[in-house]
Amino acid sequence: MTFNPLEQRGIPLDRQVRSWRELDVAPIDPDATDPYTRCRVITMNGIEVEAILFSHQLARHTADPEIKRSLAEVRYVEAQQQKAVNWLLPGVSSVLETTIAYEQVAVDLTAWIARMEPDPYLRQAYEFGVLEDFDHLYRYANLYEMIEHRKAESIVDGLTEVMPGRPTRMHHRHPYDNVRDPYDRTRVDPLSKLHALTVMSAEQQTMNFYMNTGPTYMEPIARQLYQEIGLIEEEHVTHYESLVDPGETWWEQLVNHEYNECYLYYSFMEQESHPKVKALWELHLNMELEHLRIACDLMRRHDGREPEEVLAPQLPNVLTFEPNKAYLRELLATQIDLTTLGAGYVREAHERFEEMQRRLNDGERPPSDRVMDQHRQVFGRDYRLETEGPHPVASERA
Amino acid sequence: MGAAEDEAVDEHARTGDPVAGDDVVALLMRQHGEIHTLFDEVRAAEGEARAEAFRRLVRLLAVHETAEEEVVHPHARTAFDGGGEVADDRLAEEKAAKEKLTALEDMDVSDPAFVPALLSLRNAVLVHARAEERYEFALLRRTTSPARLALMAKAVRAAEATAPTHPHPGVESAAANLAVGPVAAVMDRARDAIRRTMGGGDG
Ligand SMILES: [Fe+2]
Ligand SMILES: [Fe+2]
Ligand SMILES: [Fe+2]
Ligand SMILES: [Fe+2]
Numbered sequence: 001m002t003f004n005p006l007e008q009r010g011i012p013l014d015r016q017v018r019s020w021r022e023l024d025v026a027p028i029d030p031d032a033t034d035p036y037t038r039c040r041v042i043t044m045n046g047i048e049v050e051a052i053l054f055s056h057q058l059a060r061h062t063a064d065p066e067i068k069r070s071l072a073e074v075r076y077v078e079a080q081q082q083k084a085v086n087w088l089l090p091g092v093s094s095v096l097e098t099t100i101a102y103e104q105v106a107v108d109l110t111a112w113i114a115r116m117e118p119d120p121y122l123r124q125a126y127e128f129g130v131l132e133d134f135d136h137l138y139r140y141a142n143l144y145e146m147i148e149h150r151k152a153e154s155i156v157d158g159l160t161e162v163m164p165g166r167p168t169r170m171h172h173r174h175p176y177d178n179v180r181d182p183y184d185r186t187r188v189d190p191l192s193k194l195h196a197l198t199v200m201s202a203e204q205q206t207m208n209f210y211m212n213t214g215p216t217y218m219e220p221i222a223r224q225l226y227q228e229i230g231l232i233e234e235e236h237v238t239h240y241e242s243l244v245d246p247g248e249t250w251w252e253q254l255v256n257h258e259y260n261e262c263y264l265y266y267s268f269m270e271q272e273s274h275p276k277v278k279a280l281w282e283l284h285l286n287m288e289l290e291h292l293r294i295a296c297d298l299m300r301r302h303d304g305r306e307p308e309e310v311l312a313p314q315l316p317n318v319l320t321f322e323p324n325k326a327y328l329r330e331l332l333a334t335q336i337d338l339t340t341l342g343a344g345y346v347r348e349a350h351e352r353f354e355e356m357q358r359r360l361n362d363g364e365r366p367p368s369d370r371v372m373d374q375h376r377q378v379f380g381r382d383y384r385l386e387t388e389g390p391h392p393v394a395s396e397r398a
Numbered sequence: 399m400g401a402a403e404d405e406a407v408d409e410h411a412r413t414g415d416p417v418a419g420d421d422v423v424a425l426l427m428r429q430h431g432e433i434h435t436l437f438d439e440v441r442a443a444e445g446e447a448r449a450e451a452f453r454r455l456v457r458l459l460a461v462h463e464t465a466e467e468e469v470v471h472p473h474a475r476t477a478f479d480g481g482g483e484v485a486d487d488r489l490a491e492e493k494a495a496k497e498k499l500t501a502l503e504d505m506d507v508s509d510p511a512f513v514p515a516l517l518s519l520r521n522a523v524l525v526h527a528r529a530e531e532r533y534e535f536a537l538l539r540r541t542t543s544p545a546r547l548a549l550m551a552k553a554v555r556a557a558e559a560t561a562p563t564h565p566h567p568g569v570e571s572a573a574a575n576l577a578v579g580p581v582a583a584v585m586d587r588a589r590d591a592i593r594r595t596m597g598g599g600d601g
Binding site for chain 1: 424427428429430431432434435437438441517520521524525528531536539
């Protein structure tokens with residue numbers, strides 16, 4: 001690939017503010033759109049939310065009012081981008097339908113990144129996490145059939161399988177064991193930095209979404225399941241954010257954020273089938289190129305370093321939404337029983353893990369198990385979508 | 399209470415519990431899900447299969463909207479503040495959807511204009527269903543006793559039974575199942591069944 005964002009010119013910042021008419025995007029059709037278009041929308045929303053939140057944090061650590069103003073100007077555009085992207089989601093979809101789409105993102109985004117990740121320790125972190133969101137998809141799909149009497153295949157459309165992963169009850173680890181070791185910013189492949197930032201942003205958005213929409217449900221089991229999985233998404237944010245080298249300066253982090261936005265908009269523009277959505281990815285790419293140029297200037301000025309020192313010489317291979325069924329089945333067969341101990345992974349439930357489980361469960365079954373009990377009571381079976389044969393783990397077969 | 403007493407109603411069931419609570423909201427939401435799925439089915443099918451799926455969709459829509467007009471919207475008018483206005487908004491949506499449905503009924507399912515008209519109807523129906531769930535059903539559950547919700551559920555089920563929308567092998571032949579008759583007759587039968595059920599008690 002020859003696309004180098006550092007050598008491209010974008011739209012001048014003073015021409016990036018959009019009118020109400022331009023922000024009033026037409027939502028995608030919930031049934032007649034490629035599910036991966038919706039996945040790209042959800043991913044970019046998470047990326048834009050992180051761009052906004054990171055810029056706020058940076059501003060709070062900045063004394064110079066002129067720098068604060070410069071950050072505010074770019075941030076306002078990021079906020080408009082977030083609106084234009086997230087408002088592509090249709091209002092007729094229920095919260096639970098959007099939730100299932102979020103878990104489809106978590107599964108196919110993380111699985112693809114795990115497949116492409118060059119660093120073995122980082123790859124293990126993604127392989128570990130993806131089996132948990134895979135199980136969330138299964139639990140929410142069963143809640144969906146119970147409450148809305150629809151099958152999750154109408155949302156995931158056979159691109160992603162729905163069946164048990166690592167059981168959700170096993171995700172409640174002691175927080176001490178959720179912190180991984182960071183990569184070394186001076187030695188790691190620049191692609192690994194983009195991967196970590198992307199997955200962290202997606203999980204952070206999922207955490208925010210569940211913690212805010214969960215209480216809008218009336219059904220007790222739905223309220224409880226969102227609480228439980230919302231807590232796990234916080235564990236996932238802890239897990240993924242700890243992969244990032246904390247020695248990166250604020251300006252270096254800003255450059256990484258803007259570079260990653262260029263990478264993702266470019267990737268999604270290349271593969272988008274929906275013409276209007278594709279045009280939006282292209283517009284946003286042209287905005288991000290300018291954000292990146294501004295961030296690079298700030299880094300040169302404040303760190304006295306060239307951004308080229310920390311960035312890849314050209315964009316890596318495009319990040320792609322595609323089925324990862326065989327890969328996920330391989331992970332299910334080999335890693336379903338893993339947990340964490342300190343910064344590493346083990347197969348035995350250790351003392352700290354057991355103690356955490358005792359505290360939380362207090363002699364009862366967690367909501368993620370009760371939702372399955374209730375579903376079986378109503379339907380006499382669980383809901384699953386196994387397109388490639390029976391579950392790879394014999395004990396998890398229906 | 400009359401009719402409601404025939405049915406075991408668990409007064410301690412928590413509202414909105416999809417298993418313990420047998421309330422009208424859970425039932426109507428189930429029908430919303432089935433309607434949405436039938437739209438998918440009609441869109442994906444071709445030829446006679448599409449015509450057959452479309453007939454089932456029309457029947458379910460007829461039964462469902464009749465039940466809401468007879469049972470849910472009148473109750474909403476008095477159940478909570480602003481209920482009259484909420485019910486009026488829902489009736490206006492139902493009317494708009496019915497007009498789109500009428501336009502489709504005379505169309506051949508293989509007509510190139512059929513799918514666009516179907517999608518337009520689907521949008522109207524989905525918007526209406528979500529508006530009910532968000533602005534009407536949520537308030538019904540908050541303001542209505544579990545016993546009353548269960549009685550209303552019984553009436554909706556009685557309406558549903560007059561026009562089966564799934565083939566019932568062994569109970570009736572597929573041919574008989576299709577010969578339910580014109581939409582107006584489906585609505586009449588549904589309305590009669592509802593009034594018989596609700597007439598038993600107005601608790
Ligand atoms: Fe952005
Ligand atoms: Fe998840
Ligand atoms: Fe997650
Ligand atoms: Fe309805």
